Amino acid sequence: MTKEESHTVINKLSGISAELAEIRSDMEGLSKNAAICNEENFNKRAEASDFLEFHIIDRLDSLRPKTAEVTALKDRAEKLKTQLDEIDSKLFKKIRAGIRAGQYSGAYFKNLVSKYFDLNAADKRDEPDYDNLDIFINRLLTAEPPPRETRKLEPEMVFYQKTPARVIFELAEKVNFGIDDVFFDIGSGLGQAVMLVNLATGIKAVGVEFEPAFCDYAKRAATELDLNRVTFINTDARDADYSKGTVFFMYTPFKGEILKDVLELLRKEALNRKISIITYGPCTAAVVLQRWLKPDRTVIGNIYEAAVFTAAP
Ligand SMILES: C[S@@+](CC[C@H](N)C(=O)[O-])C[C@H]1O[C@@H](n2cnc3c(N)ncnc32)[C@H](O)[C@@H]1O
Structure with a gap:
């Protein structure tokens, strides 16, 4: 390997480790964010889910070499995403049952949606x-x-x-x-x-x-x-x-x-x-x-x- 080639490899590796450090810290932040697991925080959870998919999982997928840490981080990210999806599934199961039971119609429906979004x-x-x-x-x-x-x-x-x-x-x-x-x-x-x-x-x-x-x-x-x-x-x-x-x-x-x-x-x-x-x-x-x-x-x-x-x- 020439001197130039070894510089390129070193630069690449330090780029990867900087990216990995950033992903690791993003992952820590999300794991500690208890608010996203609160059923009422649909919006925050949707943003976290998007972030997990496009800024964590996709980036980990494109990293080479696939080290044990990359695989472990991806596994953790996918588990958290599944956990968030399950909270949503429970939430919508409950709301859909409420609609079937006639609990949400007219003003009640608008009030329900307003709990999660500013409709104005x-x-x-x-x-x-x-x-x-x-x-x-x-x-x-x-x-x-x-x-x-x-x-x-x-x-x-x-x-x-x-x-x-x-x-x-x-x-x-x-x-x-x-x-x-x-x-x-x-x-x-x-x-x-x-x-x-x-x-x-x-x-x-x-x-x-x-x-x-x-x-x-x-x-x-x-x-x-x-x-x-x-x-x-x-x-x-x-x-x-x-x-x-x-x-x-x-x-x-x-x-x-x-x-x-x-x-x-x-x-x-x-x-x-x-x-x-x-x-x-x-x-x-x-x-x-x-x-x-x-x-x-x-x-x-x-x-x-x-x-x-x-x-x-
Ligand atoms: C722009 S989308 C609007 C969808 C819907 N109104 C909504 O807001 O969710 C247009 C729809 O019109 C339907 N469409 C097109 N030509 C039609 C026709 N001649 N008769 C009935 N539906 C038609 C299409 O299949 C399509 O589902």
């Missing part, structure tokens, strides 16, 4: 913004992994992406839902918006979804929670019956001619009764041009803020 914390967003609240709601509403699509979307149809949970809580607050209102999510995906609106307001909520696997998944999730005022219909939005709906939500499920056709169906519904349409994402720009609808604001600057439109008969 709204930032300016220029894209769908997800946070730990979405992880919490995912775990709370569904117990199985999402399915694969089975149908090819037409070119104007938009693929599945969920509305951030924070936006759904905001809209539940913004729209003054009455107990006789019926909420429709047009292009309801895995059903989260439908279930959340039902839980946060107690009103009837219906999802219309083109993809059968998504619709079946949503139905199972609602049945497991005994949400008996929630329905999912597997159909193309152009063929759905909107006659029972009063508030229609669209997170840009489609564009172009399909959007035009569905808006025309809603316009016809609006001839018979007062309805509201809530949009989120790029479809807001098309809906704002509809002269039969009145937006809740004079300027809609941000498409990633739910916009409410009303139509009087």
Whole structure:
């Protein structure tokens, strides 16, 4: 080995030992942090879990040589991660049982979620913004992994992406839902918006979804929670019956001619009764041009803020 080569090896080894020392100290810090094991601290636990996965386990995986200390540290990190996952599993088992027992509906549901998150914390967003609240709601509403699509979307149809949970809580607050209102999510995906609106307001909520696997998944999730005022219909939005709906939500499920056709169906519904349409994402720009609808604001600057439109008969 030349002098230069041995310098490179020495530098590399001292880099590794510095990195190992940093990981060791991070691991010590997490192990001593009793707060993350407190059931109520979901947020802190989610951050710790992320840190364990991406800053400890992943880094240990990339370290060479795999010394006994590297292996022992990884083992410790994985054990702590499993321990944190188990605390969450117990927490969600308890909350889901409470939902089934009817303990959390309307204000009770919002109070429950507010114990873990500040639902009024709204930032300016220029894209769908997800946070730990979405992880919490995912775990709370569904117990199985999402399915694969089975149908090819037409070119104007938009693929599945969920509305951030924070936006759904905001809209539940913004729209003054009455107990006789019926909420429709047009292009309801895995059903989260439908279930959340039902839980946060107690009103009837219906999802219309083109993809059968998504619709079946949503139905199972609602049945497991005994949400008996929630329905999912597997159909193309152009063929759905909107006659029972009063508030229609669209997170840009489609564009172009399909959007035009569905808006025309809603316009016809609006001839018979007062309805509201809530949009989120790029479809807001098309809906704002509809002269039969009145937006809740004079300027809609941000498409990633739910916009409410009303139509009087
Ligand atoms: C952007 S995602 C919105 C998901 C859901 N609203 C949510 O917030 O979680 C759009 C959804 O619309 C569905 N979709 C697209 N075209 C449709 C159509 N013609 N009829 C019904 N659903 C459609 C897609 O399968 C997808 O699940």
